[in-house]
Amino acid sequence: MISKFDRFQKRRLISSYFSVVLSIFLMLFLLGVLGLFVINSKNLSDDFKEDITMTVFFKNEATTDSLQLFEAQLKSAKWVKDFKYVPKEVAAKEHQAVIGEDFMEFLGMNPLQNSFDIHLKANYVVNDSIEKIQSKLRENQMISDASYDKQLVTLVNNNIEKVSMWILIVSGVMALIAVLLINSALRLSIHSNRFIIKTMQMVGATKSFIRRPFIWKGILLGIIGAVFAVVALMGLLYYLDTTFPSLGILRDQIMTGAVLLGVLVTGIIVTAISTFIATTRFLNLRTDDLY
Structure with missing residues (x-):
């Protein structure tokens, strides 16, 4: 018979996994939106130029x-x-x-x-x-x-250069924030298992043996969050393409597919690296520091 404490622990674990998946989904979705904006910004600027x-x-x-x-x-x-x-x-x-x-x-x-x-x-x-x-x-x-209109041509080209520079800066900042937040969410998830990690280490389990299941679980959570992000991005693309067909949002299907694939790969790589770093940190802690 499952005790109240076990049920509480199970609910807390599920809640922890849900928060991790939600964090991964939100960050990857925002990163994907920015990526789609970057690849379509050239198309938008080209359309504006070609209207002159x-x-x-x-x-x-x-x-x-x-x-x-x-x-x-x-x-x-x-x-x-x-x-x-x-x-x-x-x-x-x-x-x-x-x-x-x-x-x-x-x-x-x-x-x-x-x-x-x-x-x-x-x-x-x-x-x-x-x-x-x-x-x-x-x-x-x-x-x-x-x-x-010579002044308009000059104005358009100057503004496009400025906007492109800011897009690159914002993209870099957003990518860094996404990595840090996903890393933070995974660390909090592993933190609840720190005593299990230390117990396994004390009975002779190697670091790689202890890390392996946590890394695979982190990758699984990353895949789930990334899949949700990709589905949401595809829904957004479909909405924009049907509502604003003049934007030609799906014009470059290869680059669009590359962004969606990049979101999936990013979810896997970032969660794997973050889980590895987090578990290594707790493995290197002294028993007294766990408290």
Whole structure:
């Protein structure tokens, strides 16, 4: 018949394991979220860069053939993500919708020009590259101008560099905090077994023999916590992908899978190392220090 003390000890042990698994789950989940943010931050920054438009205006004397030739050149250009031809009649209607009146009636003519709105690939949305492209386009005698928001390009690139640096710093700090908290939770769990450890040592058990079951139990708890974290991350990814499909959160499936696998591996490695260190600490304590 199980005594009240045994039941109390069993409940305390289960509570201890639950707190360890919960700590591992929370830390690995937060670490996984940060990892997913890091790999998707480049995609987000690239999307923002590729939303910046370069507008190429053609002179009124530009023929249909010259416009078609330029369109063909854009299709083969490696720096072009996409483009749209905007006839001056369409541009006039868009301006009328913005200002709320027919400016052509006042001027008696359409002063606008045929143009192409070009979105560049993210790698080319830096001042040096985009200025070279602009200069190259202006060599076309049928082009009156090629313009883009230079200040916006500078601002975007500077901010992306700053954000990337802070992401790396935060990632490092979060990884360190996760390791320390998981280590602390496992130490508290092993602390309740310190007398058992010392008793086994006193009857002649070797340190490796004593450590082995604790390490395997720590790894098991790490796997359980990591699996819960991976499942929660997959649920978060599914929610974001269905709610905000424009983010393309699952665009890079290889890197996403690597983060999820990294969460699982981290849970195993950190718990194994933390359990090894914690058990070694209690093995090296004197009997009087256990109290």
